Amino acid sequence: MSGATFRPSDAVDFLVIGAGSAGGVMAKELSTAGFRVVVLEQGPYLTEKDYKHDEIGYTYQAGLTNDTKLQPVTYRKSEAEQAKPIKAIMYGRQVGGGSVHFTANYWRFHESDFEERSVFGNVPGAALADWPIKYADLEPYYTKAEYDLGISGLGGANPFEGPRSKPYPLPPMPVKSSGVLFDRGAKKLGLHPYPAPMAILSQPYQGRSACVHCGFCEYFGCEMRAKSSTLVSVIPIAEKTGRCEIRPNSYVRKIETDAHGRATGAVYFDANRREIFQKTKAVVLCSNGAETARLLLMSKSKRFPQGLANSSGLVGKYLMWDNGAEALGLFEQPLNEYKSIVVTRVLHDYYRADPKRGFYGGAGLDARFDFYPANFALRGMPGDAPKWGAEYKKMLATYYTHSMAVLAHTSSLAQEKNSISLDPNLKDRWGLPAMRVTFDFHPDDVKTMKWSLTKQVELLEAAGAKKTWTSSIAMEDQMPSTHLMGTCRMGNDPKLSVVDRNNRAHDIPNLLIADGSSLVTSGRQQPTATIQALAYRAADYAAQAAKRGELG
Amino acid sequence: MQSTRRLWLSQCVGIAALADIAAAQQHAHEAAQSPAPTPFQTLDPATAAEIDALTSQIIPSSDGPGAHEAGIVYFIDRALSTFDADLRDSYRMGMSSVQQKRQEMFAGSTSIATLTSEQQIQLMHAIENTEFFELLRTHTLYGFLGNPSYGGNRNRVGWKLIGFEDRMAYQPPFGYYDAHVDQEAK
Numbered sequence: 199m200s201g202a203t204f205r206p207s208d209a210v211d212f213l214v215i216g217a218g219s220a221g222g223v224m225a226k227e228l229s230t231a232g233f234r235v236v237v238l239e240q241g242p243y244l245t246e247k248d249y250k251h252d253e254i255g256y257t258y259q260a261g262l263t264n265d266t267k268l269q270p271v272t273y274r275k276s277e278a279e280q281a282k283p284i285k286a287i288m289y290g291r292q293v294g295g296g297s298v299h300f301t302a303n304y305w306r307f308h309e310s311d312f313e314e315r316s317v318f319g320n321v322p323g324a325a326l327a328d329w330p331i332k333y334a335d336l337e338p339y340y341t342k343a344e345y346d347l348g349i350s351g352l353g354g355a356n357p358f359e360g361p362r363s364k365p366y367p368l369p370p371m372p373v374k375s376s377g378v379l380f381d382r383g384a385k386k387l388g389l390h391p392y393p394a395p396m397a398i399l400s401q402p403y404q405g406r407s408a409c410v411h412c413g414f415c416e417y418f419g420c421e422m423r424a425k426s427s428t429l430v431s432v433i434p435i436a437e438k439t440g441r442c443e444i445r446p447n448s449y450v451r452k453i454e455t456d457a458h459g460r461a462t463g464a465v466y467f468d469a470n471r472r473e474i475f476q477k478t479k480a481v482v483l484c485s486n487g488a489e490t491a492r493l494l495l496m497s498k499s500k501r502f503p504q505g506l507a508n509s510s511g512l513v514g515k516y517l518m519w520d521n522g523a524e525a526l527g528l529f530e531q532p533l534n535e536y537k538s539i540v541v542t543r544v545l546h547d548y549y550r551a552d553p554k555r556g557f558y559g560g561a562g563l564d565a566r567f568d569f570y571p572a573n574f575a576l577r578g579m580p581g582d583a584p585k586w587g588a589e590y591k592k593m594l595a596t597y598y599t600h601s602m603a604v605l606a607h608t609s610s611l612a613q614e615k616n617s618i619s620l621d622p623n624l625k626d627r628w629g630l631p632a633m634r635v636t637f638d639f640h641p642d643d644v645k646t647m648k649w650s651l652t653k654q655v656e657l658l659e660a661a662g663a664k665k666t667w668t669s670s671i672a673m674e675d676q677m678p679s680t681h682l683m684g685t686c687r688m689g690n691d692p693k694l695s696v697v698d699r700n701n702r703a704h705d706i707p708n709l710l711i712a713d714g715s716s717l718v719t720s721g722r723q724q725p726t727a728t729i730q731a732l733a734y735r736a737a738d739y740a741a742q743a744a745k746r747g748e749l750g
Numbered sequence: 751m752q753s754t755r756r757l758w759l760s761q762c763v764g765i766a767a768l769a770d771i772a773a774a775q776q777h778a779h780e781a782a783q784s785p786a787p788t789p790f791q792t793l794d795p796a797t798a799a800e801i802d803a804l805t806s807q808i809i810p811s812s813d814g815p816g817a818h819e820a821g822i823v824y825f826i827d828r829a830l831s832t833f834d835a836d837l838r839d840s841y842r843m844g845m846s847s848v849q850q851k852r853q854e855m856f857a858g859s860t861s862i863a864t865l866t867s868e869q870q871i872q873l874m875h876a877i878e879n880t881e882f883f884e885l886l887r888t889h890t891l892y893g894f895l896g897n898p899s900y901g902g903n904r905n906r907v908g909w910k911l912i913g914f915e916d917r918m919a920y921q922p923p924f925g926y927y928d929a930h931v932d933q934e935a936k
Contacts, residue, residue: 251916254896258888259833375925410919421918531926536914538924571895571914576888586808586874586887591816591911598912599925 201437201444202234206476210234211744213464213478215450215493218295219726220713220733221484222428223343226435227737228482229442233744236443236476237436238466240489241292243446246430249419253570256417262299263417264291269626275638275673281621286635288678289486293446294419294429296486296680297726301416301540302397302425304349305562305724306340306731309333309360310550314558314719318551321558324611324640325516329718330690330699333360339734340727344395347730348403348426351395358390358546370542371400371409375533376602377542380565383661389547394564397426397726398539406430411538416568448474451630453481453497453506453709461506461709467628480708480749482740484733487517487682487714491618492633494686507703507711510693513686514619516612517637518720520681523561523606523647523671525654526578527663532599535567548653549722551609559646561606562722563654568605574598580667604657606650607723611640612684638673647671681725686715700743701736708749712736790824791831792838796861797845798823801886803863804848807874808890815907817890825893825902837885844882851876 204210210233214224217239229235244262255261264271264287272281290296310317312329320326337360343349345367353365370393373381377394384391398415399408409424423430436442447469454475456462461481468474483490491514497506505513543565551560569578575594578601584590616638620631651668658666669675689695692704697716703709712733714725721728743749790798802823809817830838852862852873859865865873877883893902895909903909909916923929 250897251918252897252899254892254900258892258896372922373928373931374922375927378927378931411921411924412918413920529927532913533925533927534913535925537920538922571909571912572892575891575895575912585878587871588810588812591809591812594912598914 201442202440204234204236204443206474208234209463209477209479210236211479212236212482212740213238213476213480214482214484215453215464216295216483216485216489216713217293217428217433217444217446218290218484218486218713219297219428219729221482222294222297222431222433222436223730223733224482224484224712224737225442225444226346226432227734228741229436229439231741232441233741234441235436236445236478238448238450238464238476239293239444239446240449241290241446243293243444244419246419246421246423249421251412251414251418253572256299257570257573261417262290262292262419263288270624270632271635272621272624272632273635273637273677275636277615277636281634281636283624285678286637287488287633287682288680289488289682293433293444294427297397297427298419298425298429299417300397300726301568303541303544303564303724304344304351304395304397304727305544305721306359306362307333307336307721307728308358308546308549311719311721314551318553318558321611321640321642324558324613324642326558326611327687327689327694327718330688336728336731336735337361337363339731339738342734343727343730347397347428347431348399348406349395349397350400352393355392356390356544356546358549366395368400368403370394371396371398371539372542374535374538374542376535376565376567379529379533379602379661380543380545380604380657383657383659384545386660387657389545389657391543391545394541394544396539396541399424399426404431409539413536413538414570415540449628450485450493451496451628453483453493455499455501455506455706459501459706461706471628480710480740480744482736483709483711484713487685487717488618488633488635490711490713490715491685492620495620496630507686507696507705507709509705510696512694512696514617515614516684516687517616517618517635518610518612518681518683518717519616519637519639519643519676520679520723521608521610521639521643521647521676521720522723523608523651523654524603524669525651525658526580526601526603526667526669527658527661528597528601528665529663530600533567533602534599535602536570536598540568541566546722548650555649557642557645557649558611559609559642559649560722561608561646561650561653562724563604563606563650563657566603566605567601568603571598577669580665582667604654606647606654608643608646608650609722610643610683610720612687612719613640618685637679644671681714681720681723683714683717683720683725686711688716688718700739701732702739702743710736710740790827793823793827793830798827800845800849800862801826803865803870804874804886805890807867807870808887809894814911815905817894819904820894820902820907821904822890822893822902825896825900826889828901829889840882840885844880844885847880847882848873848877
């Protein structure tokens with residue numbers, strides 16, 4: 199932790215709100231371009247020395263994510279219901295954000311993801327739309343992200359991916375037993391499995407050590423700095439410029455605007471709950487697809503009575519969910535899947551939406567095991583197995599080391615009725631309105647998950663599983679959602695979107711919004727690569743616009 | 751030349767990595783020490799004995815150490831004294847309704863702990879669909895398979911049962927199928 203120190207009264211060039219997957223990229227890009235940057239992060243500034251292999255601390259307790267004891271979240275399926283407190287959404291709450299605790303799957307969106315409305319057509323009840331940009335617009339920034347952050351993979355191995363300008367900077371991670379079995383099953387079915395692109399170092403890179411296969415990736419911070427979070431990759435570069443200050447424990451409650459409707463800075467609570475106003479020439483909002491919408495809605499004023507950047511009324515709308523379906527299989531020999539990274543093989547044969555199926559949707563499959571011991575015992579065992587007693591204990595002794603999962607990451611259709619809004623009744627520990635989540639699946643989302651599960655089971659059986667079972671796809675079992683997408687949609691028409699094709703708010707010329715909220719479609723989940731590519735692209739644009747004097 | 755230099759550099763980082771692993775391993779081991787047994791902070795001894803009896807039916811001591819040997823009741827006491835202090839009422843009310851159930855089912859019995867194992871299993875079946883049972887099961891399994899520093903999983907008995915090794919670093923191959931990947935290719 200080093201870097202610059204600015205006074206709140208210094209009008210810095212950029213005030214970035216959120217130091218996560220996108221905010222970390224912004225910090226580095228803008229500070230290395232010569233700008234003075236303050237990054238406000240609501241969570242603490244932890245490092246690898248703070249992280250532990252502690253399943254109770256990181257999965258049973260909030261660990262590295264939002265703590266609903268401090269910041270309650272309420273949920274309802276539809277507007278007709280009264281929202282009740284439940285951890286419906288989850289995000290990384292520390293410097294580095296979700297890039298610290300994520301699984302590290304690093305998939306590019308396909309070319310088709312950017313034009314599904316044109317290719318697939320209208321879906322009743324949904325707001326499926328083309329993006330205002332194409333894959334080719336984002337490709338250079340995917341590549342930049344892969345090299346800046348350190349991604350391991352095999353370029354060209356996924357036959358369904360769009361063209362790439364460069365291979366990955368690092369070779370794929372060593373295959374695990376789940377990957378070998380996945381390959382076996384997929385090849386038997388004539389499918390195209392490939393080595394997983396992961397934000398984890400297979401070899402030393404830029405002064406960081408390679409992965410030592412400890413197995414604690416998802417939900418955990420990497421003690422080896424081998425997971426390519428923004429915390430260990432780009433944020434140190436930003437701080438080294440001497441022009442970037444990362445300010446942790448800084449919880450923003452409002453973005454302020456002047457008489458001309460331009461953003462002037464943000465009011466935040468510091469660690470001692472003092473309210474501080476940080477001045478700036480431009481604001482970059484990177485607070486994730488849920489908190490970004492909440493902050494814009496909390497930033498209402500006389501001039502902007504329905505919240506900031508919200509003339510369309512669409513801030514918070516079109517929330518897309520982390521849809522998925524899991525199938526598990528038991529095998530004859532030990533796999534010991536708790537060792538090493540979560541995913542080593544992926545398959546995109548079922549990715550593209552195909553009208554012939556009779557519903558919209560698609561799935562990206564991966565071979566994985568994301569169960570730490572207690573979570574496997576609680577949730578990973580077959581539904582027909584006993585849940586306690588001598589027989590249960592006996593089964594645990596075999597199942598933990600002999601099982602693997604095939605997880606489908608499935609599409610989530612944008613619907614206007616699904617949203618992030620402010621809870622009218624409940625407040626958080628700072629007295630701010632709690633986040634209210636309104637969400638239910640589109641019927642095609644459910645059809646996609648059910649269809650995908652049959653493919654996953656088929657694959658496990660082809661791989662030689664002795665027994666297979668599936669997890670629940672019911673709404674209450676698909677919480678919390680960790681991929682928070684769509685709530686400040688990108689588009690060309692200010693009436694139908696919140697940000698323009700460069701992530702600049704239609705309504706506020708010196709406000710950029712770059713995080714999961716910009717996503718027009720959900721891809722097949724795994725949005726981090728796209729969120730970061732968008733951040734690189736938006737930073738490029740912001741730097742040029744600032745140099746032309748358009749933002750100040 | 752270039753490649754030699756690159757190799758040398760990568761080995762340098764490799765040496766740093768070994769030191770890092772050793773430090774992280776030490777850190778992990780210290781964090782995973784079973785603490786010395788402490789007197790109960792929240793539970794009274796009588797309730798503790800009853801909880802011990804119930805959780806010992808979730809993970810019995812058949813064929814090796816179970817919930818009792820893992821110290822689950824100490825884990826639960828610790829949880830209710832710290833991060834789950836807000837669940838004390840759930841335990842108080844949950845245990846009271848289990849006791850009521852016991853009296854209904856086994857008139858004249860004095861405690862769960864003094865029931866026969868068969869009677870305890872019958873009682874478990876009678877409560878297995880309650881919210882309190884789900885809480886008890888969740889605590890038992892986190893205690894049995896979580897980090898021993900929380901007072902459960904004593905001597906790592908839970909990890910030993912399921913075959914989880916708890917090391918800071920592993921080398922491939924990790925399992926049978928990646929060890930035999932060449933045979934797979936054939």
